[in-house]
Amino acid sequence: xxxxxxxxxxxxxxxGQNVTLSCEQNLNHDAMYWYRQDPGQGLRLIYYSQIVNxxxxxxxxxxxxxxxxxxxxxPLTVTSAQKNPTAFYLCASRYRGDEKLFFGSGTQLSVL
Amino acid sequence: xxxxMQIPQYxxxxxxxxxxxxxNSSTTLSxxxxxxQRPGGHPVFLIQLVKSGxxxxxxxxxxxxxxxxxxxxxxxxxxxxxxxxxxxCAGGVQGAQKLxxxxxxxxTINP
Numbered sequence: 001x002x003x004x005x006x007x008x009x010x011x012x013x014x015x016g017q018n019v020t021l022s023c024e025q026n027l028n029h030d031a032m033y034w035y036r037q038d039p040g041q042g043l044r045l046i047y048y049s050q051i052v053n054x055x056x057x058x059x060x061x062x063x064x065x066x067x068x069x070x071x072x073x074x075p076l077t078v079t080s081a082q083k084n085p086t087a088f089y090l091c092a093s094r095y096r097g098d099e100k101l102f103f104g105s106g107t108q109l110s111v112l
Numbered sequence: 113x114x115x116x117m118q119i120p121q122y123x124x125x126x127x128x129x130x131x132x133x134x135x136n137s138s139t140t141l142s143x144x145x146x147x148x149q150r151p152g153g154h155p156v157f158l159i160q161l162v163k164s165g166x167x168x169x170x171x172x173x174x175x176x177x178x179x180x181x182x183x184x185x186x187x188x189x190x191x192x193x194x195x196x197x198x199x200x201c202a203g204g205v206q207g208a209q210k211l212x213x214x215x216x217x218x219x220t221i222n223p
Contacts, residue, residue, distance in 0.1 A: 031209065033210070035213075040121070040218070041215060041216075042118070042200060042215040042216050043155070043200065043202075043213040044213075045210055048209065050209055056209075058210065059113070090154060090155070099143055099145065099160060099211075100145065100157045101145075101147075101155075101157060101202075102157070103154040103155050103156070104154060105154050
């Protein structure tokens with residue numbers, strides 16, 4: 001069953017702690033994206049990657065980091081520098097030549 | 113930078129009434145996409161429009177792309193409770209590898 005898997009579904013961060021959100025896809029998609037969604041807000045782009053070992057900053061990259069060591073995986077680290085991390089994080093992917101995005105089920109991150 | 117504005121932010125209707133949400137881009141788009149996010153869920157792709165003046169229909173949903181390729185609309189005829197959710201437009205620009213999302217319109221329906 002192909003798709004995008006995000007884990008965990010819920011995550012709690014303590015002050016000063018880095019946390020990593022997982023995103024794995026088995027759709028053989030080339031591009032992967034991380035979006036942040038705040039209540040009642042649209043989706044804001046954090047980072048995106050078109051190919052392995054390459055990624056670009058989106059509109060709100062400060063306080064976040066990513067890696068793309070494998071085509072299937074695009075983990076997002078929320079660092080302690082991100083002072084307002086509470087949000088719903090969505091990972092998405094698409095196939096090269098197709099504009100349509102497929103989204104994972106999201107991770108809700110909260111601060112303790 | 114590129115911005116996509118979407119209105120209204122919220123819309124509450126009686127079941128059976130029509131619903132429309134509008135998107136406007138600050139720049140000319142190469143394509144516009146529409147997504148639906150059910151409460152507690154994730155966005156799901158509905159449709160993509162590419163041509164100037166394009167109109168596409170999916171059952172009770174009608175999507176339009178403006179002649180100047182800077183605005184778009186989604187119209188739902190005779191809403192049903194299954195239409196509840198947030199509808200997002202997302203604009204693509206030629207050469208850019210990312211979409212810019214509107215703020216979304218949250219639709220609630222009184223049965």
